[in-house]
Amino acid sequence: MDEYMTTEEVAAWLKVAPSTVCRWRMAGKGPRVTWLSPSLPRYRRDHVATWLEAVAA
Structure with a gap:
């Protein structure tokens, strides 16, 4: 089964603020969301x- 992460978990993994992940999501620039x-x-x-x-390349 696939592992699903919260916004906070993604932010912690990427070492950014949760608000940054939200901004990316609203702009359509972040990771694919379900x-x-x-x-x-x-x-x-x-x-x-x-x-x-993809973004690090």
Whole structure:
């Protein structure tokens, strides 16, 4: 099963503020997000890793 992370967990992993992850999400520039409900964004760990590799290249 895929591991889903909260905004706070993604922020801690990337060493940025949770508000930065939210800003990226709203601008469509961050890792791919999955909405479990209108107020519950979640990120698959592999999607975050793929996104990080793409932006770091």
